[in-house]
Amino acid sequence: MTLFGQDLLLRRDRSGTIVSDDADWVVESRLGLVWVRRLCHEGTGIPSLIEDEAGTPGFPMIACSEIEVEADYDQTVLGLVDPAHVPMVHTAWWWRSSPRRRVKTKDYVPTPFGFTATAADAFASAPAYELVGQDRKVTIEFRLPSTRIERVQGGRLQLLNITTVTPIAPGRVMLRNVIYSSVRPLRWLYPALSLLGRAFLEQDAAILRRLDSHASLHQPLLFVGEPDQPSAWYFQCKMALARAVGGTDAFVNPVRATRLKWRT
Ligand SMILES: [Fe+2]
Incomplete structure (x- = not known):
């Protein structure tokens, strides 16, 4: 996939989790989708991903x-x-x-x-x-x-x-x-x-x-x-x-x- 003009390779690790080998990127799976963001200073407030809604898992x-x-x-x-x-x-x-x-x-x-x-x-x-x-x-x-x-x-x-x-x-x-x-x-x-x-x-x-x-x-x-x-x-x-x-x-x-x- 490409983000901000930069190619990013995602792969599945042994447990089947989708990961990136590039430490600059954070990869999370949620709601059957893969969400990727650039790693940034933690503790400054990062928008959370959409959780499974209450009552809608x-x-x-x-x-x-x-x-x-x-x-x-x-x-x-x-x-x-x-x-x-x-x-x-x-x-x-x-x-x-x-x-x-x-x-x-x-x-x-x-x-x-x-x-x-x-x-x-x-x-x-x-x-x-x-x-x-x-x-x-x-x-x-x-x-x-x-x-x-x-x-x-x-x-x-x-x-x-x-x-x-x-x-x-x-x-x-x-x-x-x-x-x-x-x-x-x-x-x-x-x-x-x-x-x-x-x-x-x-x-x-x-x-x-x-x-x-x-x-x-x-x-x-x-x-x-x-x-x-x-x-x-x-x-x-x-x-x-x-x-x-x-x-x-x-x-x-x-x-x-x-x-x-x-x-x-
Ligand atoms: Fe629209």
Whole structure:
């Protein structure tokens, strides 16, 4: 695999654990995925990996897709937190039932190394959520460096939907989406659901390809109003983490509990 433009060889040791012989890298297996990070000063606060959720151990993976795209890393991560992104980019009928705009309200709270949003409205916009049941609860966590964790809890099933952005090389990223479900037979839909996930990521990639990454590096970003607050928090969290990793202070989360409203 390649990270930050550097080739990294992973192998299984005698016990079957996936390891790297390069001491500069830390390798961990979690949720059936391999997570790699550069070794850094311990004790400064390193974002933790996603644990098996309480009550969700051993959920089978029901979809997995990835797409490599030439794009600016930060611009790609903003797609994970920007609320304007969803209605403008993901326009499939099963995700967006109506093109009509409506007001949406979400409560944000700080969570370790990021923030979590819960819809304060009575509705969820995606027809796909109807499968989960009426009494569903959906939370969306963003966790540094670049992970979006959507948890859907309904009467009929629970879902764990993870999207990540991996920096492969300067100006080149890998977008990945993995979904786990409490309903084991859903794993038989793995090929079809993975294709849907791939279509979703392709919509992200199509927008990213239209952005001028070079220009975005040299022009100041403009954040306007409540819809852009999560994007501003991303950069503030990232700076806070850089300070923590570069120094001896712990990560101080700049996010404050806030209710945000926008038309979507
Ligand atoms: Fe997206």
